[in-house]
Structure formats: structure tokens, C-alpha cells
Amino acid sequence: MLTADRMAAVDANAAALGVPRKQLMESSGNAVARVVRQYVDPGDRVILVCGRGNNGGDAFVAARFLSDYDVQVALLGHPDRIGTDIARENWAALQAAEIPTTTITDSTAIGDLDLSGVDCIVDAMLGTGVTGALREPAATAARGITAADTPVVAVDVPSGVDADTGRAAGNAVAADHVVTFHDTKPGLDALDAEVTVADIGIPAAAERFVGPGDLLGRDRVAESHKGDNGELLVIGGGPYTGAPALAGQAVLRAGADLVNVACPESVAPQVQGYSENLIVHPLAGEEVTPSVVDDLLARAAGVDAVVCGPGLGDSESTRSAVAAFLDAYDGRVVVDADALSVVPDVDTDATLVCTPHQGELVGMGGPSADDREQLADQVSDFAAELGHTVLVKGTHDIISDGETTRINRTGNPGMTVGGTGDVLAGVVGALLATEAPRAAASVGAYVTGHAGDLAADAVGDSLVATDLLDRLPEALTTDE
């Protein structure tokens, strides 16, 4: 079951894997023609009523697969205003092949659309691109198509229906049969129509591997205010100073508005010294101890997400402090580094994203395996048992919440240098402030690896963690 947004992400991931949308459109059109043939005999009349988006484009292709029939392609709108290149190219192919087309450019002319004596109507006016109630001439055409005493095959979703909800903001086509693509859509269940799910050749990898499509639809709102994109608290430092500073800077580079770094007072000036962008809160003592947990909880109460672990060290007292913090906290937390080992023993209401490397995973009582797919299955079971999202760092990162498991293939051997894990924790934390845990972990791994790949292009083997910070803005943008 795929929502329209997930379908768009999968589609973009397929394109990145070398299966472009025009190829998918060819398969979609072919699949539509296959279903149409169930309703007609050679020589019968088929009319395809098409919009100017890719839903119409699917039907332009279908028309080429229906050469045994008396086919008519009706375009609602002017051919110059076909919205996408691939639909326009398929429209041009119809002209070149002399397949009969008509265009209805005047909204009053929709009455001329003669549906009498037609043996099958293909509804390709609107698919997942619909916004609001059908406008003219589509609204009138939808009424005409529904009223005709003829089988109606809808492309992807009946025009006017929202594929996510099954509801229509105005009137909509009542279809007999819906041909949808790759996977079914939540809104189709509620319809009184037969549904065919057509395999259009999207590789399983487009869903399994995190890709550029996963970055879509997460643009920051143009008029956002300070805080809308997240305020974070990083808890770290003590034996180390660089780790919390890297995590804090990664939080900001990944798009959050504010980052607070709570670290022992003994290292606070040094952490602050790395960057004037960090708001540093000194905690009493030389390491994080149980005596500062109330202070941490008070600071964590007001933020959107916490990153806990970078540079904390693994003293018994620090581990007790982390356990007490997680015990009492109910927000969202990225748990990294030495903080990870306490997770299996705490009973927390917080939503955790744990970011172990393979050694830390074993330290948490988790699985180990050399084979990626075997490890992925085991990580899924481990995440389900833990009740939290797990991101296992490796040559290929494995992300699972126990329900869905994703693999990330960005990144390179140069990233085994110290500090890149702190950057990852910060990026995931920033995303966790505004996104669901699995999405934050998947996109965080992809973006951090991508930043590492951009850095490796520039500096090769000399890569250091701060190089990643500089590339995060570029890694977060998408060409789509």
C-alpha cells in the first residue's frame, strides 16, 4: 500500500537507479491496454479521455497498444499546455503515427464529446496530481463518463478521487475498473470498482534502498519561523570535546534552527570554542553524572529532539545518568556511542533512534552477520524486540523499525575516520525533530553518506569529519 507521496519517492528512486519515468509510463500504458482488451472485441470503439498530466500520458501510450480497435484520443486542453515532457513526447508520437486525436480546448465544447456508441471509455483525466474539486471541462466530462452506459477503465485512480483517502472534493468519475501501478493505493479500497495492480517494472531496490526520492517533499516552509524547523539538545562530552561539537554543528547544517549542547563545565569552553553557532550549557562536574539528570530533563522538556551520547565516555556514573535520563524522558532521542549500551536495560517512554556501528550493536545484545541481507533480517527482529528504530552503520547502513527495513548505500571507506558518526547522529537528530523515526534515520544515513561522497570527491583519502559538515547543505538538496 503506497500513498501518493511514497509513490513519488519510489518513482524518483527508480529513475536514480536508471529506470526513468518515461519507461514506467510505457509499462503503465501497456497495462491499461491489457485491461481495456477485457472489455472489447477487435474493431470496437474505445475512447480515451485524457488530461494534460502524466495520467493522460499513460493513456497516450495505451492508445498505441490498442491498434486492433477503433481508437479515439480526446485531450482536455490545448496540446501546447501538456504539463510534462514525457506526456508531450507521447502525444507527439500519436500525431506522427496518425492515431486519431481530438482536443477540447473550449470548456463549452465538452458537450461535443460523443460517448454514444463507444464500447469502452478510458478515464485518464487526472491521477494522483488532482488538487481540490474537478474544474471544467473535467467536471462535466466526469459526469458524462459516469452517465454513459459503457464500461469505464480508470488509469491509476478514478479522476477526481484522492488516491490517499478515496474521497473526492467535488464530483468524480465512477469507474468499473481501476488499473493502478506498482502497488495498491489506500483510497482504492473504498471504491466500488475492480482494481488491477500492474507491475510496471519498478525494481524492488527503489523501495529497499534509500535514494534521492526519499528527500522529496521535505522542503522547509517558505515562511517558517525560528523553531519551526526544530530545536535540539545534544548531551555529550566529558572525556571528549570534539564529538558533541560535531554533532551540534551537524544539527544546524541539517536544517534545525537551534541547538543546545549540554556538556560538563570542564569542557564547555572548549566545545563553545569550536563554534559560535552552538548554545552551550555547562553541567556541574567533569563528566555527566546522575546529579545533573534533573537539569538535563528540564532542558530536554522544551526541545523537539535530543541527541544523547557523543563523547560522553563509558564510566559507570555516566551510564547511570544516561539510564536515569532515558527512564524519565518521553520525547524523541537519537542514542549514539557510549550511551547505546544502556538502551536494552531501560524502560523508557521516549521514542529512540539508536545509531550503533556493528560492534556497538553486538554490545547492545544485537545480532552480527557478514551477509547484508541476513543481518538486515536480524536487525529487523532486534528493532522489533527493542521497540525502537535502529540504524546500523556499515559499508551499507541498515535501518529498521521492526516493520520496514531500508538499506543505505551512500558513503565511502574514507568515512571510517573519527567524528563521522557524531555528524550522522546530529543529522538524524535534526531530521527527527520534524519527521518520523524511520524516515529521519533513513534520510539521515543517506544524506550523511552523500556528504561524505562529495567530500571524498574533493579531498580523497584526506577526508575529515568537518568536511562532511560543509557538504551537508548540498547533500540535502535534490535535483527533482
Ligand SMILES: NC(=O)C1=CN([C@@H]2O[C@H](COP(=O)(O)OP(=O)(O)OC[C@H]3O[C@@H](n4cnc5c(N)ncnc54)[C@H](O)[C@@H]3O)[C@@H](O)[C@H]2O)[C@@H](O)CC1
Ligand atoms: N510512479 C509514478 O508516480 C507514476 C505515475 N504515472 C502516472 O502519473 C500520474 C500522475 O501524473 P501527474 O503528477 O502529472 O498528475 P495528473 O496527471 O494526475 O494531474 C496533473 C494535471 O491535472 C491538473 N489538475 C490538478 N487538479 C485539477 C483539478 N481539480 N481539476 C482539473 N485539473 C486539475 C493539473 O493542472 C495538471 O495538468 C499517475 O496518476 C499515473 O497515472 C505513471 O505514468 C507511471 C509511474
Ligand SMILES: [K+]
Ligand atoms: K484517472
